[in-house]
Amino acid sequence: MDKAEPVLRVKHLEKWIGERRVLANVSLEVGPGGGLAILGPNGAGKSTLLKVVAGLWSPSAGEVWRFGAPMEDEGRPDPRVNLVGHHSFLYPALSGLENLEIYGRLYQIPRPRERALAALERFGLGWSSRDPVRTYSRGMKQRLTLARAWMCQPQLLLLDEPYVGLDLPGQRLLDDWLEEHRRSGGARLVITHYPEEALRVSDAVAILIRGRLVWWAATSGMSADALTREYSGWLAKGGMAVSVSFG
Ligand code: ADP
Ligand code: MG
Numbered sequence: 001m002d003k004a005e006p007v008l009r010v011k012h013l014e015k016w017i018g019e020r021r022v023l024a025n026v027s028l029e030v031g032p033g034g035g036l037a038i039l040g041p042n043g044a045g046k047s048t049l050l051k052v053v054a055g056l057w058s059p060s061a062g063e064v065w066r067f068g069a070p071m072e073d074e075g076r077p078d079p080r081v082n083l084v085g086h087h088s089f090l091y092p093a094l095s096g097l098e099n100l101e102i103y104g105r106l107y108q109i110p111r112p113r114e115r116a117l118a119a120l121e122r123f124g125l126g127w128s129s130r131d132p133v134r135t136y137s138r139g140m141k142q143r144l145t146l147a148r149a150w151m152c153q154p155q156l157l158l159l160d161e162p163y164v165g166l167d168l169p170g171q172r173l174l175d176d177w178l179e180e181h182r183r184s185g186g187a188r189l190v191i192t193h194y195p196e197e198a199l200r201v202s203d204a205v206a207i208l209i210r211g212r213l214v215w216w217a218a219t220s221g222m223s224a225d226a227l228t229r230e231y232s233g234w235l236a237k238g239g240m241a242v243s244v245s246f247g
Pocket of ligand 1: 040047
């Protein structure tokens with residue numbers, strides 16, 4: 001891959017699910033070390049975008065390039081790409097350790113058991129590594145899904161609301177990993193509902209409404225208030241004005 005080549009390039013992506021156009025003319029790029037956060041209301045198409053970029057769903061039109069090459073339709077799972085989504089595909093009857101070990105073997109990671117143990121320690125799950133995943137709390141499952149992604153050291157990280165369910169120490173663990181990932185030249189696409197989170201994890205932010213990227217900007221120097229105002233403005237234009245009052 002050329003050094004100057006973006007890790008991810010999406011060109012005029014369109015995705016239809018049944019009769020509905022879920023994504024329309026989506027174009028974006030994320031370079032090495034770059035992070036793009038995407039804000040958007042429920043049903044905007046954010047998770048669909050990540051699934052297409054992850055290769056789980058194929059585009060209806062347009063192109064997805066990863067590591068300087070067009071993504072193949074029926075491509076094999078690429079260990080350089082990892083999606084942390086809502087459906088964690090964990091085996092409930094197996095332990096955390098077994099889940100990670102199986103995943104490590106699937107992705108042909110060297111010394112999968114050692115990597116799995118290191119990942120569990122890193123995400124604070126060492127103490128429960130031998131418990132069946134069905135006994136894990138929501139936050140513990142989220143930690144496990146993140147540990148699984150960490151184990152693969154993906155160059156392209158696709159995170160769908162990754163902070164949901166995490167306690168404060170868990171959030172710190174994720175922050176630390178994302179910072180490390182950035183420094184090592186990895187690229188991130190992160191979906192979040194919170195402007196402050198978007199600013200923390202990215203250097204650019206975009207707004208997706210009804211399948212269209214309607215706005216984007218570099219986050220450098222941007223305040224959470226300014227981003228909240230921008231986002232609220234777009235929600236209002238989309239007929240989804242928010243009005244919050246207390247007391
Ligand atoms: P977001 O993540 O922004 O909340 P999604 O990408 O999950 O939104 O969904 C966008 C649209 O695509 C919604 O209108 C939803 O109904 C539709 N959609 C998503 N997944 C499916 C599916 N598996 N089958 C049918 N429609 C779907
Ligand atoms: Mg979603």
